[in-house]
Amino acid sequence: MVDLTFFFFLLAAIAIGWLLGRRSVRKKVVRDDQQQTLAQSYAQGLNYLLNERHDDAIDKFIDALEVSSATFDTHLALGNQLRKRGEHDQAIRVHQNLLARPSLARASQQRAQLELARDYIAAGWLDRAERLLQELVENSSELRNTSLEHLVEVYRDEREWAKAIHAVNLLHGRRFKRLSAEWAPIQAHFCCELAEEAINTKDYLSARKHIDAALGYDRNSVRANLLWGRLEHLLNRPREAIKVLQRIPRQSPDYIPEILELLITCYEAIGDEKGLDRYLESLLREHPSNSVLIALTERIHQQQSEAAAAEFMGKQLALRPSLRGLGHFIDLHIDSTQGRARENLSLLKTLIDQLIASRPHYRCGNCGFSGNQLHWLCPSCKHWDSVRSVKGVEGE
Numbered sequence: 001m002v003d004l005t006f007f008f009f010l011l012a013a014i015a016i017g018w019l020l021g022r023r024s025v026r027k028k029v030v031r032d033d034q035q036q037t038l039a040q041s042y043a044q045g046l047n048y049l050l051n052e053r054h055d056d057a058i059d060k061f062i063d064a065l066e067v068s069s070a071t072f073d074t075h076l077a078l079g080n081q082l083r084k085r086g087e088h089d090q091a092i093r094v095h096q097n098l099l100a101r102p103s104l105a106r107a108s109q110q111r112a113q114l115e116l117a118r119d120y121i122a123a124g125w126l127d128r129a130e131r132l133l134q135e136l137v138e139n140s141s142e143l144r145n146t147s148l149e150h151l152v153e154v155y156r157d158e159r160e161w162a163k164a165i166h167a168v169n170l171l172h173g174r175r176f177k178r179l180s181a182e183w184a185p186i187q188a189h190f191c192c193e194l195a196e197e198a199i200n201t202k203d204y205l206s207a208r209k210h211i212d213a214a215l216g217y218d219r220n221s222v223r224a225n226l227l228w229g230r231l232e233h234l235l236n237r238p239r240e241a242i243k244v245l246q247r248i249p250r251q252s253p254d255y256i257p258e259i260l261e262l263l264i265t266c267y268e269a270i271g272d273e274k275g276l277d278r279y280l281e282s283l284l285r286e287h288p289s290n291s292v293l294i295a296l297t298e299r300i301h302q303q304q305s306e307a308a309a310a311e312f313m314g315k316q317l318a319l320r321p322s323l324r325g326l327g328h329f330i331d332l333h334i335d336s337t338q339g340r341a342r343e344n345l346s347l348l349k350t351l352i353d354q355l356i357a358s359r360p361h362y363r364c365g366n367c368g369f370s371g372n373q374l375h376w377l378c379p380s381c382k383h384w385d386s387v388r389s390v391k392g393v394e395g396e
């Protein structure tokens with residue numbers, strides 16, 4: 001499909017270029033043949049455009065429209081349009097062409113440099129973008145903050161967490177002071193990334209330091225508390241782990257399924273079975289979810305009987321029907337049935353399992369990206385904390 005906006009934009013760019021060219025040659029009373037060449041170039045560019053040969057039209061545009069203070073914005077805007085359309089190589093060519101003109105004013109060169117860095121980010125050439133942005137941070141007071149914001153983006157995608165933290169601090173001009181409501185949770189995530197790396201290498205001292213830093217930026221960080229709980233568990237301190245994990249449902253009930261396994265392990269480690277039951281019951285009352293319901297049903301099954309567990313699950317399903325609950329309910333009945341009924345229940349269970357497997361468990365509230373894994377940073381729209389477990393009959 002022809003992109004009309006872009007078509008008209010290029011058309012206008014070429015027409016403006018042609019008019020500017022005519023004016024400048026008139027002023028300077030340049031030879032007729034030069035004016036002729038210019039007119040030919042623009043006619044050819046227009047021809048390419050009409051035949052939807054955008055690449056050739058852009059080549060013609062770059063070759064023919066002289067870069068000057070009068071045409072700078074046209075060049076810049078054309079490059080930006082190309083980047084928005086995903087034509088990264090072409091955008092890079094247009095912006096590189098601007099940067100290669102030493103006659104341009106310094107401020108204009110820096111604007112072209114910023115756009116080129118944005119092209120590199122869009123094309124995934126992060127190291128090139130990083131170099132250009134670092135130069136701008138050092139040399140342009142006007143573009144410093146915008147460049148720093150892009151640098152944070154680059155370091156995030158390169159997983160250079162310490163550098164990202166440093167760039168955010170530079171952006172705010174002070175270390176360990178209160179960040180804005182927009183940046184504090186992001187900075188906490190960067191600290192959590194470092195804490196996760198430290199936990200993976202069993203460097204628990206550093207992990208604690210990074211978790212403390214994360215909570216210093218954002219004391220409601222669910223991820224920091226989850227990591228703190230994991231750390232306490234790894235250090236064989238189940239009571240402390242339970243205390244920390246129990247903060248999470250108050251901070252954000254959406255993350256209850258993420259804490260359950262570890263919480264149950266820690267309660268079992270201290271042998272407080274009754275305490276665990278009471279806590280799970282309170283969770284089910286205050287923030288009903290299938291993960292808690294199934295965990296509680298499993299405990300009734302272990303402590304009492306299959307029949308008691310099935311009765312409990314049946315009552316809960318009547319209040320809050322769900323596929324996962326139904327699957328578990330059938331599981332509890334299969335063992336006590338025989339013959340044809342057992343076969344039918346098995347078939348039903350297989351179908352429900354297939355239905356559950358075909359549905360995503362997590363979805364991004366910002367862009368709709370879905371999958372079966374919890375991402376703190378949405379892989380699609382790059383928003384933090386927007387991916388949550390799916391609710392309703394098919395989800396939690």
Ligand SMILES: [Zn+2]
Binds near residue numbers: 367368
């Ligand atoms: Zn998203």
